[in-house]
Amino acid sequence: MSNPIITQIDFNQPGKQWGSLSVPYSHNLSGWAKLQIPVMTISHGEGPTVLMMAGNHGDEYPGQIAIMKLMRELEESQIHGRIIMLPILNVPASQAATRLSPLDGKNLNRCFPGNPEGTASEIIADYLTNVLFPMADVVIDLHTGGRGVYFYPCAHLHLVENPEQRKKMARAAMAYNTDFVFLYADVAGTGLLPVEAESQGKIVVTTEMGGGEVVSQPVHSLSQDGLKNVLIHFDVLEGEEQTRETLGLKPVRWIQALDQEDYLFAPESGLFESLVDIGTDVKSGQSLAAIHFPERPDRNPEIIESKSAGVVIAHRGPTLTEQGDILVCLAHDVPKNILETF
Numbered sequence: 001m002s003n004p005i006i007t008q009i010d011f012n013q014p015g016k017q018w019g020s021l022s023v024p025y026s027h028n029l030s031g032w033a034k035l036q037i038p039v040m041t042i043s044h045g046e047g048p049t050v051l052m053m054a055g056n057h058g059d060e061y062p063g064q065i066a067i068m069k070l071m072r073e074l075e076e077s078q079i080h081g082r083i084i085m086l087p088i089l090n091v092p093a094s095q096a097a098t099r100l101s102p103l104d105g106k107n108l109n110r111c112f113p114g115n116p117e118g119t120a121s122e123i124i125a126d127y128l129t130n131v132l133f134p135m136a137d138v139v140i141d142l143h144t145g146g147r148g149v150y151f152y153p154c155a156h157l158h159l160v161e162n163p164e165q166r167k168k169m170a171r172a173a174m175a176y177n178t179d180f181v182f183l184y185a186d187v188a189g190t191g192l193l194p195v196e197a198e199s200q201g202k203i204v205v206t207t208e209m210g211g212g213e214v215v216s217q218p219v220h221s222l223s224q225d226g227l228k229n230v231l232i233h234f235d236v237l238e239g240e241e242q243t244r245e246t247l248g249l250k251p252v253r254w255i256q257a258l259d260q261e262d263y264l265f266a267p268e269s270g271l272f273e274s275l276v277d278i279g280t281d282v283k284s285g286q287s288l289a290a291i292h293f294p295e296r297p298d299r300n301p302e303i304i305e306s307k308s309a310g311v312v313i314a315h316r317g318p319t320l321t322e323q324g325d326i327l328v329c330l331a332h333d334v335p336k337n338i339l340e341t342f
């Protein structure tokens, strides 16, 4: 079956077009409803196609705002190639400030490659996999830690096998000009958007721009400036590419969390206390977090210790914690032999 999403956009037309992807679904007061996902395409001259997305998880807003700003700002004459922009992939989740879609309870970032006959999230995933990814050279998917996790703002990527693809992805991640670039592992399931795009050979650029309910001005600025600089890096947008050096910043630090033990989960339910701030270096055996027991104030808190030396790249957002929730992500400097492949 072909994908049921329809759009008034003609992706092969030059110029700037505004529209939406219409996803069929039903709710109790509308049997024939159409979920509208905003989309804009801007195309001019020869050059690569960049597919740019945010709101894969609804409660991750800096990328959504960054893309909406760019949608209004960019003019056809500045473009060499094509940019397809989807600022809010998971509209119902963005409206509800949730990670999962309220329509089907699914995590869109676990629905790939998708299913054209499935739920709304699965239909969207299938459309990306089979319609939009094949058009793209570069796939940008902007995240934050959402309400659940508080990240030191960074660009991040998987260590893909193909040496050319890896080099291009690493250099694009560096164009974000974040303090850290983070190599991550998939510790919680399969079906991720970047994995599908990587398997199609795309240059995939992703971020974790902070997290929590509060988005500070520096995080918004970093999200917006980095996104624009990545477009300049690919020569799809006119302008002078900035590097950390031209910005007067110290060199990027490459870090990785590739082992299960780099991801520390709550052994019991309780109240989470962070004992080390994000971006801080820690020793092996250092106390990173405490779980307090409000029903047993006489009981000492459970202390979560690092199993190795490293840098805390993220910790839990909410204080209220259930057994099995992610508490801390501990990263380590990327070895020289890997850095040489970038």
Ligand SMILES: [Zn+2]
Pocket (backbone or CB within 6 Å): 056, 057, 060, 143, 144, 145, 146
């Ligand atoms: Zn996310």
